[in-house]
Amino acid sequence: MLEIKNISKSFGGLMALRDISLDVAERQIYGLIGPNGAGKTTLFNLITGYYPATEGAIRFFGQEITGLRAHKIARLGIARTFQNIRLFGTMTVKENIQVAQNIHARSGVSSLFQMYSARERRLRQEADELMNRLGLWEKRDEQSPSLSYGEQRRLEIARALALKPKLLLLDEPAAGMNEAESADLLERIRELRETGITVLLIEHDMKVVMGICDRIAVLSFGELITQGTPEEIQANDAVIDAYLGREDD
Amino acid sequence: MFLQQLINGLTLGSTYSLLAIGFTLVLGLLQMLNIAHGDVFMIGAFLGLTFSLLGMPLYLALILAMIGAGLLAVIIERLCFRPLRKAHFLMPLLSTIAFGILLQNVATQMWGSEPSRYPQTMEIAQFHLGSVQISSIDIIILVVSLGFMIGIDLFVRKTRFGRAMRATSEKPQTASILGVDVNMVIIVTFFASGALAGIAGVLTALVYLQITPFIGIRQGLIGMVAMVIGGVGSLRGAMIGGLMIGIIEIMNDAYFTASYRDIILFGLFFVFIVFKPEGLFGAKER
Amino acid sequence: MSVYMQGIVALMGVNILMALSVYAMITTDQVSLGNAGFMAIGAYASAYLTVKVGMPILPALLSGAFLSFIIGIGVGIPALRLEGLYLVMATFGFGEVVRTFFLNFEPTGGAYGFRGPMGTTLLLIYGWVFSMVLLFWLLSHSRMGRSLDAVRDDPEVASSIGLNVTLLKLGTFGLGAFIAGAAGGLYAHYMFYIESNNFNILVSSMAILYVILGGMYTFWGAILGAVIFSILPELLRFMADWRLSFYGAILVVMIILRPYGIITRPMVKWVENWIGGLFTRTGP
Ligand SMILES: Nc1ncnc2c1ncn2[C@@H]1O[C@H](COP(=O)(O)OP(=O)(O)OP(=O)(O)O)[C@@H](O)[C@H]1O
Ligand SMILES: [Mg+2]
Numbered sequence: 001m002l003e004i005k006n007i008s009k010s011f012g013g014l015m016a017l018r019d020i021s022l023d024v025a026e027r028q029i030y031g032l033i034g035p036n037g038a039g040k041t042t043l044f045n046l047i048t049g050y051y052p053a054t055e056g057a058i059r060f061f062g063q064e065i066t067g068l069r070a071h072k073i074a075r076l077g078i079a080r081t082f083q084n085i086r087l088f089g090t091m092t093v094k095e096n097i098q099v100a101q102n103i104h105a106r107s108g109v110s111s112l113f114q115m116y117s118a119r120e121r122r123l124r125q126e127a128d129e130l131m132n133r134l135g136l137w138e139k140r141d142e143q144s145p146s147l148s149y150g151e152q153r154r155l156e157i158a159r160a161l162a163l164k165p166k167l168l169l170l171d172e173p174a175a176g177m178n179e180a181e182s183a184d185l186l187e188r189i190r191e192l193r194e195t196g197i198t199v200l201l202i203e204h205d206m207k208v209v210m211g212i213c214d215r216i217a218v219l220s221f222g223e224l225i226t227q228g229t230p231e232e233i234q235a236n237d238a239v240i241d242a243y244l245g246r247e248d249d
Numbered sequence: 250m251f252l253q254q255l256i257n258g259l260t261l262g263s264t265y266s267l268l269a270i271g272f273t274l275v276l277g278l279l280q281m282l283n284i285a286h287g288d289v290f291m292i293g294a295f296l297g298l299t300f301s302l303l304g305m306p307l308y309l310a311l312i313l314a315m316i317g318a319g320l321l322a323v324i325i326e327r328l329c330f331r332p333l334r335k336a337h338f339l340m341p342l343l344s345t346i347a348f349g350i351l352l353q354n355v356a357t358q359m360w361g362s363e364p365s366r367y368p369q370t371m372e373i374a375q376f377h378l379g380s381v382q383i384s385s386i387d388i389i390i391l392v393v394s395l396g397f398m399i400g401i402d403l404f405v406r407k408t409r410f411g412r413a414m415r416a417t418s419e420k421p422q423t424a425s426i427l428g429v430d431v432n433m434v435i436i437v438t439f440f441a442s443g444a445l446a447g448i449a450g451v452l453t454a455l456v457y458l459q460i461t462p463f464i465g466i467r468q469g470l471i472g473m474v475a476m477v478i479g480g481v482g483s484l485r486g487a488m489i490g491g492l493m494i495g496i497i498e499i500m501n502d503a504y505f506t507a508s509y510r511d512i513i514l515f516g517l518f519f520v521f522i523v524f525k526p527e528g529l530f531g532a533k534e535r
Numbered sequence: 536m537s538v539y540m541q542g543i544v545a546l547m548g549v550n551i552l553m554a555l556s557v558y559a560m561i562t563t564d565q566v567s568l569g570n571a572g573f574m575a576i577g578a579y580a581s582a583y584l585t586v587k588v589g590m591p592i593l594p595a596l597l598s599g600a601f602l603s604f605i606i607g608i609g610v611g612i613p614a615l616r617l618e619g620l621y622l623v624m625a626t627f628g629f630g631e632v633v634r635t636f637f638l639n640f641e642p643t644g645g646a647y648g649f650r651g652p653m654g655t656t657l658l659l660i661y662g663w664v665f666s667m668v669l670l671f672w673l674l675s676h677s678r679m680g681r682s683l684d685a686v687r688d689d690p691e692v693a694s695s696i697g698l699n700v701t702l703l704k705l706g707t708f709g710l711g712a713f714i715a716g717a718a719g720g721l722y723a724h725y726m727f728y729i730e731s732n733n734f735n736i737l738v739s740s741m742a743i744l745y746v747i748l749g750g751m752y753t754f755w756g757a758i759l760g761a762v763i764f765s766i767l768p769e770l771l772r773f774m775a776d777w778r779l780s781f782y783g784a785i786l787v788v789m790i791i792l793r794p795y796g797i798i799t800r801p802m803v804k805w806v807e808n809w810i811g812g813l814f815t816r817t818g819p
Contacts, residue, residue, distance in 0.1 A: 048695060074697035088688040090752065090800070091681070099681040103697035106678075163696055282620060284740075328787060336794035338619060339566060339747055344790040346740045351783030358776055470631065470736070477624060511635040519628035523613040526621055 001026045001198055002047070002167055007056035009042055016042045018222045020056070024167070024215075029189065029199045031213035031230075033206070038219040040202045041083055044169050047200075048080050049073040060167070075103050079165035081156040083172050083202075087144040093155055094140045097127045100162035127162065134158045134188065150181045157188075161197075168192065169200045174208060186212055210234065253381050254503045255496065260387045260456075262495020263394035267449035268472025269479060269487035270401060271322075271442030277418045277482035278438050279334070281341045285325055285349035286446055287469015291462060292352060293318035293447025294454040295360050301368045307455075310370070311393070315447045321352075322443025323436055330435075349465075356462035364459040390452045397448060398488050401441065405484060414438060418482070446472075467511075474518040480531025489530065541657065545725050547765035548660035552718035553738070554745035554761040555667050558754050559711035561746060562683040563704045564690075565614065568623045568739045569630030570715045575734035576603040576633060577716025578723035579643045582652035585724065587642075592654040592724055596663075600716035607712020611705045630739050638731040648730030655725035663717055671754035683707065715742075748789055750796030753803045760797070 002024040009017040017039045024030045032040050046053050049070040058066045065073050079100075088096050101123050131137045134154040139147060144155060153173055160168055170189070174182035186208060192199060203209045209216060210230045217227040218239050225238050233239055268290060275283050296317045300310035329344040374385040405411035416424040417434045425431045453468065454460050471494060479490025494514065501510050521528060536544070553570060560567050581599030584590040590598070610629050617625055643649045674680040683703060685693040690700045723729045741764065749760025767785065771778045 050691065069699075069701075070691075070694035071697050071699050074695055080695055082692070086689055086692045088685050088692070090684055090688055095681060095684075098678070099685045099698075100696040102678050102682050159696065276620075280620065282624075328791075332791045333794060337747075339623075339743065340790050340794050342620075342623065343740065343744050343747060344787050346737075347744075347783045347786035347790070349783075350737070351780045351787070354777065354779035354783065358780075466736075470627075473624070474628075508639040512632055512639070515628045515631040515635065519625055519632065522621055522625040522628065523616060526617070 001061055002200070003059040004043075004047075005057045005059070007043070007046060007058065008054045009039070009046060009051075010054050015222050017046070017219075020219070020224045022217055022224070022227065024198060024200060026166075026198055027193055027196060028214045029193055029201060029212055031209040031216040032200060032202045032219065033204070033209055033216060034219035034225075037221075039222045040219055041171055043219070044080060044171055044200075044202070047073075047169065048078060074163060077164075077166035078169065079160035079163040079167070080169040081153075081160050081171055081173060083175070085149075085152045085156055087152060087155060087159070089145050090143075092141050092143055093131065093136050093147070094127060096144055096155055096159050097130055097162045098123075100159045101127060103163060130158045130161055134161075135184075150177050153177065154185070161192075165197065167198045167200065169202075171202045172204060173201070174203065174205065182208065250380070250503075254499050256381060256383060256387065258496030258499035259492055260390050260495070261499060262475075262492035263391055263398075264449040264453050264491075265468075265471055265475045265494050266398060266488045266491025267394055267445040267452075268468060269475035269491045270398070270484060271446050272473050272476040273479070273482055273484060273487040274438050274442045276476070278414070278435060279330065279341075281330065281338060282473070283322075283325065283330075283345050283442070284342060284469070285329070285345040285352060286322075286442070286472065287465035287467075288349040288352040288356075289318050289321050289325070289443050289465070290446040290450040290453075290468055290472075291356060291460070291465030292321055293443075293450030294460045294464065295356055295365070295450075295462075296447065297451035297454060298360070298365060298367055298460065301370050305370075307370050307389075311448060311451050314451050315444045318447025318450065319440040319444035322439040322446070325443075326435060326439040330439075353462045353465070360462065362462060364461050367454045367458045367460065386455050390455065393448065393452060397445060401445070402484055402488075404441075410434075410437065471514065474514055476528075477518055477526075478521050478528055480528030481526075483528065483530045486528055486530030490528070543765065543769055545655070545657055545660055546722075547762060548657070548664050549718050549722045549725070550741075550745065550761040550765045551664050551758050552660075552667060552714055552721070553742040554749070554757040555671065555754060556711040556713075556715035556718065557742045557746045558671070558751070558757040559707050559714060561751055562680075562687060563707045564618070564687045565611075565704060565708055565711075566619075566623050566743065567626040567708075567711065568736070568743065569610070569626030569628070569633075570711065570742050571734040571736065571738035572626075572630035572633035573603045573607060573712040573715035574719035574722070574738065575637055575731065576606055576719065578719030578729050578734070579637055579640075579649065580716075581720035582649055582723040582729060583643055585654065586649070586651040592659070596717055596720040596724075599720040600713045603716025603719070604709050604713040607709045607716075608705060610712075611708035614708065615701060615704060627736060627739070630734075630736060634731050634734050637734070644730075646731075648728055649723075650728050652724045652729070653727050655721050660721050660725070663721060667714060668754070668758070675754065744786065746796075748786075748793065748796055750798035752796070752800045753798055755803055756796050756798040 004020060004022040007017055007020045008015065020043065032043065034040055045051055047058055049065070049068055053066055057064060060076055060078065065076065088099065091099065105119065105123055131140050134157060136151065136155055136158060139151060144152065147155060157170070157173060174185050177185065189199060190212060201213065213230060215227065216230055216233045218225045218233060226233065226236050268286065271286055272283070275281065293314045296314040297310045300313050325345065325348060329348050330341050333340045333344060376383050405414055413424065413429045414434050416427065417429055417431055421431060475490035475494045476487050478493065479486030479488070498510055498514065501513060553574065556570050556573065557567065577599035580602045581595040584595035584598055585592055614622055614625060637643060639645055682698050685696070685698060686700050686703050694700050745760030745764055746757045749758065750756025768778065768782055771781050774781050
């Protein structure tokens with residue numbers, strides 16, 4: 001569904017990504033790993049149209065999305081979360097989710113008079129389901145900055161899911177969570193695959209990545225070292241050198 | 250003729266430069282605009298007038314007006330900036346607008362809203378250099394303002410305190426860790442900006458010979474224009490920006506029509522902010 | 536109502552519209568110090584249409600506001616590149632360009648000002664105020680209102696959930712220009728006479744002040760700010776010549792004491808729930 005072809009990105013003199021090619025198939029959980037500064041977040045930013053690629057192309061279901069503006073890409077069905085949580089700080093939990101449904105609602109001028117339409121009722125129901133699914137129901141009317149860290153991360157995922165994406169990009173969703181919270185989160189990510197969503201996951205914890213991903217790509221200093229199944233990755237010497245070796249000591 | 254206009258432009262522009270420096274010092278330090286800056290200029294002019302009426306010689310009136318305007322700027326810092334250092338950036342902007350209203354009203358009460366005539370405390374001599382005519386007032390303005398410009402430039406670049414100022418405007422946290430007294434730096438900066446505005450006020454009054462409580466409005470805005478065109482945060486940019494504006498203004502009046510002067514200046518200002526926000530000499534980063 | 540009172544109430548209505556024009560732009564984090572410029576455009580254009588062309592007042596007001604909207608879009612596009620203090624300075628520059636333009640523009644009187652527009656009634660002013668309040672009320676309870684909040688909170692994230700940030704910013708900037716244009720038209724036809732200095736930087740600043748001091752996160756704040764600061768100068772009349780000093784001092788003190796405004800969003804929600812409760816609790 002997502003084809004990344006020979007993508008490069010440079011910031012001034014710095015090559016953050018060099019000639020990366022990846023293929024993500026539908027209904028996969030695709031892991032993206034690599035040491036700090038490897039260029040993982042940069043790749044997300046390129047896919048979601050935050051900045052243009054220096055070279056190369058990205059296609060989504062065959063359609064070229066390089067150069068499209070960020071909101072267009074989101075409307076095609078690509079949603080994301082952020083490494084450093086970025087919720088809408090003046091809104092409640094429910095409002096954070098509702099606002100992300102706007103691309104499915106009439107949100108133009110006519111929306112001013114749409115408060116009680118059937119479509120609105122359905123969207124409200126969906127928002128309630130999302131809050132239930134991610135364990136936020138009790139907190140629905142709280143302002144988002146008052147949530148705990150784990151809750152904020154889950155709210156970010158709920159907000160992304162409210163777009164009803166086909167592809168979900170998660171940037172270190174378990175960072176800062178405790179053991180139990182992150183196990184719980186993984187279970188929910190697995191469930192996502194069952195509902196037909198493809199996930200591209202950046203994660204530092206190797207155990208997590210190996211346990212959940214169907215395929216994994218390894219980046220280091222902007223280059224794609226290798227990609228393959230978790231077993232293949234674990235057996236790859238280059239990966240062990242670049243990444244696992246460092247983790248072990 | 251052209252040379253004559255150039256000299257007139259430089260004379261006028263040098264007073265704009267003094268104002269632009271004040272804007273840029275404060276903006277560079279606090280990322281905030283002091284809209285009452287033009288009114289400090291106006292108060293400076295009236296202080297100069299008052300001291301001259303008391304029979305003081307020009308240099309003394311100038312020094313006292315400068316100190317008075319400097320102190321006024323320090324008061325503005327205490328009232329309008331310090332309590333709001335962590336607030337939304339609009340708050341100090343608005344509080345200085347309000348303070349400007351207050352200053353204009355106070356000046357109206359003290360000196361009247363009708364134009365006040367500036368006393369002539371010295372003989373004005375005219376010098377002829379070929380076709381160019383230059384008065385002793387022009388020379389005083391040019392010498393005094395260029396002197397202060399060079400002075401402040403040396404102060405900021407060469408002295409310990411100047412280095413502390415630059416460190417504070419670049420990285421306030423780091424500066425305070427390194428032992429710079431940030432509040433002191435801010436107070437001195439405000440004093441300097443006010444003092445320069447006060448000098449500009451007296452010098453401008455010498456040319457126009459009459460002043461009102463509202464002369465600061467346009468003058469302050471033009472100082473801001475000069476700062477932006479020169480480059481926000483750049484001292485030398487502010488100086489050159491001011492001189493340029495003075496020349497553009499005089500040339501426009503001489504060869505074009507005076508009515509379009511401010512449309513051109515503010516239009517230029519708009520274009521600069523949108524397309525070249527770093528100005529002519531500012532850093533690219535903002 | 537005495538003529539004196541009528542005058543205060545009328546100008547209060549104009550001030551409310553000016554506050555709402557600033558509020559419209561602030562909903563997407565755009566602060567304009569040039570709304571007096573849009574006001575001038577609406578004022579001169581509509582006055583020209585009624586006095587020189589003979590158009591009835593309402594279409595003239597709408598045309599003036601519409602012209603202001605078009606110019607607002609023209610200014611809004613380059614303004615998209617700017618934020619914070621730079622946007623403030625750019626819009627201020629725009630306002631001064633407009634003011635000096637009308638100072639020199641002969642067809643509308645130039646430095647002599649423009650005489651003749653008339654016909655504004657209190658009903659007309661408050662008809663506009665009511666329509667705008669209705670608009671903002673609907674907006675604050677709609678999905679579009681949430682979208683605007685998202686843009687204000689974090690434009691990058693807003694675009695990641697599919698919102699067209701450019702369009703929303705431009706739209707609210709244009710809306711603000713439109714409202715300011717209408718306010719200008721109403722003002723001109725109330726005063727019978729306008730001159731360029733009626734639209735100086737002080738007018739733009741006061742409009743921002745209404746919003747900030749009233750509370751910038753809800754349109755009720757903008758309205759309250761405009762009401763308070765339209766009445767306050769009248770209450771200070773006993774201070775005679777020192778009135779403006781006192782006014783300035785009060786403003787400075789208020790800014791220092793209440794830097795986040797008087798009305799906050801939780802307050803509005805609380806009041807709305809309370810009012811809602813009055814209606815639902817009417818059981819046996
Ligand atoms: N907007 C930018 N401007 C300049 N350099 C950037 C920018 N964004 C990222 N970089 C640089 O690109 C490189 C890759 O950064 P990136 O954030 O993609 O790494 P990462 O793999 O996500 O690392 P981490 O695990 O720490 O999140 C880094 O050297 C970073 O400093
Ligand atoms: Mg990262």
